[in-house]
Amino acid sequence: MRLRFFLPLLCLLAVTSTATQVAAQDVDPIETATTALDKASDEFRAIDAAYNDRTDAAQAHALQNRAAAVKQSSADQVAALSTQLQLIDARVAQIGPVTPGLVEAPDIRAQRKLLAQQRSTVDSAIKRGKLLGTEADQLATEISQAQANAFSERMSVRVPSPLTSGFWGPFLASFPRDSSLLSGFLKTEIDAIAGGARRGGLLPALAGLIIALVLIGPVRISLRAVGRRYVIERAPGSRIRRSGLALWLTVVGTLVPWLAATVFVNGLQAGEMIAKEWEKLAGGFQIACLIAALISALGGALLQRHQPSWRLIAISDETANRLRPWTFVASGVTMVSFGLLAIRDGVSTSWSAQAMADGLSTALYLALVLGILIGGARIRAQIIRAASAEDDTRGDQSVIAFLSLATWAIVAVSLVSLATGYVAFGHFLSRIIVWVAVVASTLYLGLVSVDDIFSTLFRRDGRLADAFYHGFGVRRSLIDQFGVALSALIRLMLILIAAGLVLFPFGSNIPSLFGQLGTIAKGVTIGQVTVSPGAILRAVAVLLVGMSVVRGFQKWLTGRYLPATELDAGARNSIAMVARYTGLILAVLWAMASLGIGIERIALLLSALSVGIGFGLQAITQNFVSGLILLAERPVKIGDWVVIGDQEGDVKKISVRATEIQIADRSTLIVPNSELITKSILNKTMADAIGRIQLQFSVPLGSDINQVRGIVMAIHEEHPAVLDDPKPSLFIDSIADGRVNFNGFAYVASPRLVYGTRSEIWFRLLTDLPDAGIELGTTPQQVQWIGAPATGAEGVIGTSPPAE
Incomplete structure (x- = not known):
């Protein structure tokens, strides 16, 4: 039954797949790209026709985005056509050039003619696409420049000062007309609400209002409680708990009120209760709710008045309690200011009324900023009085003082601009203070949250690190490093976005940040090499x-292959090191080739750096070459016992720059390779690995020397470290001053055993010879002034001065 059901389905899928492949084969990529260029050209002409001197800022911004899209589409089609042009040239190369005097076959001539036509078509389309992209870029630049000029012109507009009668006279004269226009504007919306209610639009409007109230009240409170409970009970680590809770409260406190405002406005629109003249005001109301909610939510998330231990910023409870009300005031000022500006733009009032709206908005913002500055100054004064002279927070206080001083300066400039009649410029400065504070606070929360989240997610003892370590063998430190690097990258992106958002709402002449990033993403040409982020990645x-392959090959070489050979440890190390550095060089060359840098450019770069290498890197180059010689000739290898100056020890590691020698006190002596090549060293284990013990002592003349010899040889034979081959030996070195001087030799398996074995033999000699009644010692020495009478017994140094 199941087979009967699935067989028709499989047949249908097979037929559909075959039809899709045939259709894909029938599509001509050249025709597709040409058609896309035609559409982009039509779009460009439409943009050019729509743009004029009467275009407002919003329309100009939309046209600029459309021009950028045309430029991108042209670039994409040019890239596709360039690929087709390369394919055509390859087919022409396969046919070969035309041979003079040789008559080609008809099919060859027809194919050559077809390829020539296709090449001409593609070439002309590429040129047209490049020209279209250039024109679109020029148009976008023209629109941007026009916006910048309009912004500069708007900022430079001067009206009579509000402190003079030249401002209030026209305002009072035009007040009746402006009041009538405002009343008509309000009546339009009242009529729209009444008309919508008569047409049955009251139900969707009430539904939107009820849903908005539910979102603002129960939903927002529930989401905040759920976030707190989850962070407290299940979130790992204290850092991510604090930043995660602050981020959650900010997101909920911002998006839920904005969603409520959107639902309310959509309910009114569904009930046809918003007049056409009020549509722009409705859109401004949603934006104002979003920004006001963001200010209030940020204040609550960062200050945390009721949970001081969860606070992200290092301030006291008193400071948090004083600053929190100002966030609500800022939200209210934002709503009132947006309302004033929306009414100003919706009603065609006189210039004096518009200047009055700007002035009122500026006064509200300045009052808000001044209140925060004065309150902050009082708080700082209390902190400074309470802190000691050695307090470590003085650096933070100096930063805050600098920011406060800069804000005071901007406020002063805004007041002067407002007093002198540059109302638009003063309004811009007052708004930008608040907006920069909002963006900076949001950026701070984002930076802290991103760092905490990625540091916790990619920590070396976390679950993700365990999964990668046990599943793929990735080191835990690499997981930790990846988390730090990814956090830095995302934080840099947040900083760039914040820099682009600082002046975005005010229509400034700052170039589009994302447009510049898009240009950089396509690649930056340096000489003949184009470097792009994609190529870098x-x-x-x-x-x-490449490094992973080299590491795996070296691990197999040292762990599997080389142990199966008869090579010693030094030879294995030399082969492994040469293989490693050869692989690393090949991996670097492969990466540079992927970046677009050919071997010939690498050779040119190396030749250009040869002078610098010869002078600045002479020592490094000398050690590098010496290391290669050590690895190749192996005069010193790993495991050798060497003596360099007054130090001796085991060779533990030979790299291309230096050699590590472990000396007797277990410390490591790092010797540059050039020292091992150019200077004399003593390698005790190069030819023969055994060590020699030398014993020099004397006995009185008349002692039984055969007994002495027997005792010494017995000690050698009984000691387990002394070798039987070569045999120990004892020689009479000399007879002097009534004593017989002996010189004995014994051999051990390694020079490392000489010191300890000789000490143990001396212990035995100093015990066995006296037990046998034989005195062990050295020949006494006598020092006497020549020509001076001896003042004491034999062996006592004379103290009289030499005779004249």
């Missing part, structure tokens, strides 16, 4: 893959 990926 590809080169990094290739380098990582």
Whole structure:
């Protein structure tokens, strides 16, 4: 039964797949790209026709985005056509050039003619696409420049000062007309509400209002409680708990009120209760709710008045309690200011009324900023009086003082601009203070949250690190490093976005940040090499893959192959090191080739750096070459016992720059390789690995020397470290001053055993010879002034001065 059901379905899928493949084969990529260029050209002409001197800021911004889209589409089609042009040239190369005097076959001539036509078509389309992209870029630049000029012109507009009668006279004269226009504007919305209610639009409007109230009240409170409970009970780590809770409260406190405002406005629109003249005001109301909610939510999330231990910023409870009401005031000022500006733009009032609206908005913002500055100054004064002279927070206080001083300066400039009649410029400065504070607070929360989240997610003892370590063998430190690097990258992106948002709402002449990032993303040409982020990522990926391959090969070489050979440890180390550095060089060359840098450019770069290498890197180059000589000739290898100056020890590691020698006190002596090549060293284990013990002592003349010899040889034979081959030996070195001087030799398996074995033999000699009644010692020495009478017994140094 199941087979009967699935067989028709499988047949249908097979037929559909075959039809899709045939359709894909029938599509001509050249025709597709040409058609896309035609559409982009039509779009460009439409944009050019729509843009004029009467275009407002919102329309100009939309046209600029459309021009940028045309430019991007043209670039994409040019890239596709360039690929087709390369394919056509490859087919022409396969046919070969035309041979003079040789008559070609008809099919060859027809194919050559067809390829020539296709090449001409593609070439002309590429040129047209490049020209269209250039024109679109020029149009977008023209629109941006026009916006910048309009902004500058708006900022430079001067009206009579509000402190003079030249401002209030026209305002009072035009007040009746402006009041009538405002009443008509309000009546339009009242009529729209009444008309919508008569047409049955009251139900969707009430539904939107009820849903908005539910979102503002129960839903927002529930979401905040759920976030707190989850962070407290289940979130790991204290850092991510604090930042996660602050981020959650900010998101909920911002998006839920904005969603409620949107639902309310949509309910009114569904009930046809918003007049056409009020649509722009409704849109401004939603934006004002979003920004006001963001200010209030940020204040609550960062200050945490009721949970001081969860506070992200290092301030006291008193400071948090004083600052919190100002966030609500800022939200209210934002709503009132947006309302004033929306009414100003919706009603065609006189210039004096518009200047009055700007002035009122400026006064509200300045009052808000001044209140915060004065309150902050009082709080700082209390902190400074309470803190000691050695308090470590003085650096933070100096930063806050600098920011306060800069804000005071901007407020002063705004007041002067407002007093002198530059109302638009003063209004801009007052708004930008608040907006920069909002963006900076949001950026701070984002930076802290991103760092905490990625540091916790990619920590070396976390679950993700365990999964990668046990599943793929990735080191835990690499997981930790990846988390830090990813956090830094995302934080940098947040900083760039914040820099682009600072002046975005005010129509400033700052170039589009994202447009510049898009240009950089396409690649920056340096000489004949085009470097793009994609190429850099590809080169990094290739380098990582190459290094992984080299590491795996070296692990197999040292762990599997070389132990199966008859080579000693030094030879294995030399082969492994040469293989490692050769692989690393090949991996770097592969990565540079992926970046677009050919071997010939690498050779040119190396030749250009040869002078610098010869002078600045002479010592490094000398050690590098010496290391290669050590690895190749192996005059010193790992495991050798060497003496350098007054130090001796085991060779533990030989790299291309230096050699590590472990000396007797277990410390490591790092010797540059050039020292091992150019200077004399004593290698005790190069030719023969055994060590020699030398014993020099004397006995009185007349002692039984055969007994002495027997005792010494017995001690050698009984000691387990002394070798039987070569045999120990004892020689009479000399007879002097009534004593027989002996010189004995014994051999041990390694020079490392000489010191300890000789000490143990001396212990035995100092015990066995006296037990046998034989005195062990050295020949006494006598020092006497020549020509001076001896003042004491024999062996006592004379104290009289020499005779004249």
